[in-house]
Amino acid sequence: MHQNGSINEFILLGLTQDPMKQKLVFVIFFVFFVGTAVGNLLIIVTIKCSRTLGSPMYFFLFYLSLADFCFSTSIVPRLFVDSLSSKTFISYSECLTQIFALHLFGAMEVFVLVFMSFDHYVAICKPLYYSTIMSRQSCLILIMVAWLLSFIHSITQIVLVLRLPFCGPNLIDHYCCDLQPLLKLACMDTYVINLLFVFNSGAVCSCSLVLLLISYTVILRSLRNHSAEARRKALSTCTTHITVVLLSLVPCIFIYARPPVTFPFDKMVEIFYTIGVPFLNPLIYTLRNAEVKSAMRKLWHVKITS
Template identity: 45%
Template structure:
């Protein structure tokens, strides 16, 4: 078995960015800055609303606040560096900074992968076994589920970063991407990376397969239970409780599977697809959950009003019946 040691002559990399056109730099910088600020404000509003509003004390909202925190961290790994590269003439990143960015990218991405799977299980218990929901999904169990998600994400990111760190780089040093990731770095290695490539794919594949199986069985159970509900109104309410989660899972897993479950080859579409799961998905998550969940929407509105108009004590609370 071939083991690489870090004996690279390359001490820094150059990120190609999104475009070489100087005319587009201003447009890109404004566009991504606005998206980043919207991502931070939207997810921060959900975190604050969940912790302030007494109506949002269920496990589902506990997981949602953790998801929002992950989305803030996830977007912060890539967008600030992207903005720096767009506005700076020197578009370089040191070797250690590159590996660090790769580590945190996979830490937050891997953790979110497991957390979304945990949220699917939460919806499964809520719909398929509602009488025992609070007994099963108690505070301690939810805490350990989130802790496990972070631990599993750490193991995944450490493996990816460690294996990439072992690769020898002796030039060229231009990364055909706007952030450091496994595949764009692997193609620059000046050695046979077959074993490490296969190990990286197997690592990502194992995580994807595990999460997919749990998601599949959770939603098969959910759909089976919903189809047994006699009233159409009951089925509609049951579907609405997990509709937001299905959308988020689709937006997150779809692009990620395309990028990581294949050999390290750079395709022209990789940058665009990477924008989907590193920039747009963290932005869309709070929008999806607030638009499709009246309780979250009310909590965010009440929290915003309390900060903008602190002397206004009237709170909005719309029940499902009123909303209909």
Template identity: 50%
Template structure:
């Protein structure tokens, strides 16, 4: 059946992460463990931040939203991936594929922009402490939180609009376990050089610029706290180190996937798996494990309601 954009492919067949049954079983168990342990942990972090009156600073407001974004992001790929382990033929419809691709980039870009907002918050808190309460007032925090959602939507809708213009007339075999830009574009029945270039600018270059900007901002912060008191320096160093770890987990795989020509490499599936399934669930946990205030609040909440 042909549509207005000459699409005759109505479904795609996913190759999956691996053809090895033993590796598939190992991955299934690993993902299931992450879902049963770390995903509830993310929601517990959100509950802790919302229920503790002592965690009202903008940092915790943004961290709670990061945990929500990461938890939402993890629902895009992993549930279907778990279900596909039991399917001999992994089929996804054209519309479902485009929907998955949209939310993958919508929430992924939103998280990246939120990390930029969190870096701005830390810069004001450490480098301009006298202006912090004025600049980071509740109204400003809500406006800053809205920016990642709008930015993620604009970024993703551009990706989808470019793909919807492409004709797909076969083959329909996607060499991955999810629908993502590099694999879908290669199945188009036309020359995709211009579209690939636009995608690299929209995703790869944007991701690279965000990473470099964040690293420069944290370098400035670390240079600024060198002369601070021992306690203030230690706290700032811990916070910045945590943010930098999450930044590399978030932007490193994104740069590998989207900032180069869309040619298949042996590491593509592993990087995509870490980027879409493992790292999103780990990011808020990393923040929590290195933040004394949140750890204390988590323990208090646990003993109040569960112990």
């Protein structure tokens, strides 16, 4: 018996009940998770060990990769273990923990992307004041703010879940615990809770996207006054960041900033958001960034020669 009702554990239905397809899910997600872990940890280690990657952009990229790695780790290992089980039980407390981690690191990724765009704005539009505005102390304060806002956002999700009574059934038609699938199981009118949920999660994604679009509009307008070489370099950096922003925030808005309506492709969008994006981000930042690739080669050369 649980204090919020008679349910103290849930059954995750996952992506499929077919044993053969479950094995395929295991293989695919295992490969993606290994790629995500290796890619993000490689960026984290490279930035930490390299003397050439000391600028604010790489300071924020370090935390973006850390958030991606932790975000993926909060979901995927459990998912591919569950794919080998016939029935996947998750306790109420484990469910809360997964929701907390999912939203903590997901929000952290969003806030870091916002601060990275602010860094690009200052570098391009206020170059004379860049070293003053984006000092080491300023960057540390921004990261502390990102962690604080992420924690507030995540703990709000937990508060909303704690208000839900669960009397049965306990089948979650999903591969992980999140507030929206749980709303369907609550034995109460969830209209107000859902509004709060959309306002909380949806607002984080939507407002961040609006801020990012405004900042890049200002940046692109200001580039008209720069030289061709400066424009080329700035556009290359901005294009990489805009690609990551769209990959992260568009699925996030689709999942969290809408009424509780179920679409056939919901799970595919969420798989892309929770598994595809953390896998793609390090690829985008390494393949399109000569400095990161050069630092990785130097680090690899030093490790081999030593």
